[in-house]
Amino acid sequence: MERHARSGPLSGRHALVTGGTRGIGLAIARRLVxxxxSVTILGRNAVRAEQMAGEIGAAGFAACDVTDRAEFTEAIAGAESLHGGVSILVNNAGQAESAPFLKTPPDQFSRMLSVNLESIVTACHAVLPGMIAAGSGRIVNVASTAGLKGYRYVSAYVAAKHAVVGLTRSLALETAEQGVTVNAVCPGFADTDLIRDSVARIREKTGREEADIIADMVRDNPQKRLIEPDEVADTVSWLCGTGARSVTGQAVAVAGGEVM
Structure with a gap:
């Protein structure tokens, strides 16, 4: 996919966004474009990835399963061969499953750790050597307020997101003298397809009104609203710019004051 060179504060940088075909990931990819x-978006569905890449003017796309280490590593290598070394990595791919702890089997913990944490390890192993060699790079991990506090019935997801924040801080220390920053953004409940689908399922099961369901979701947010994906994208954009070169190892909550 060929694109004309674009001007802007991130001109000449190759950004890779995982989970970049919908929701927060798509908003981030659009903003970085x-x-x-030059943005490469990764998603599981090749047709959607190609469609969204064309829609936002991305440099390219790839379809892969981020929990498959070999497949994911190959996809990153392919993107770098086409568009140059990744200088901005946004680890957005993630998944949440819910159940009370005593009804959460070990394999659910394994799945949550695989998609939410181990995929980030794979991506960082792939791109960090190039960033260090270049003396610059930005890594932004999309965590969650679940990485900063506890929530009922999502213990496996919360454990994985806490691990993402811990990994972010450790990598930030290891790369602080190499021109690389590593940060996390931690959105609260956001207005995405996934949340809307969840609301629809709850409404179907309970008969409750949509507004009441959303109000329950955002009850801990002092602003009492869903976060807009573009708000998260704005934060990521700032972290990727030169003005944030002294910001590293941080977990930035984008959550209306839910976490202080």
């Missing part, structure tokens, strides 16, 4: 970056 507008900032001038």
């Amino acid at each position: 507008s900032d001038g970056a």
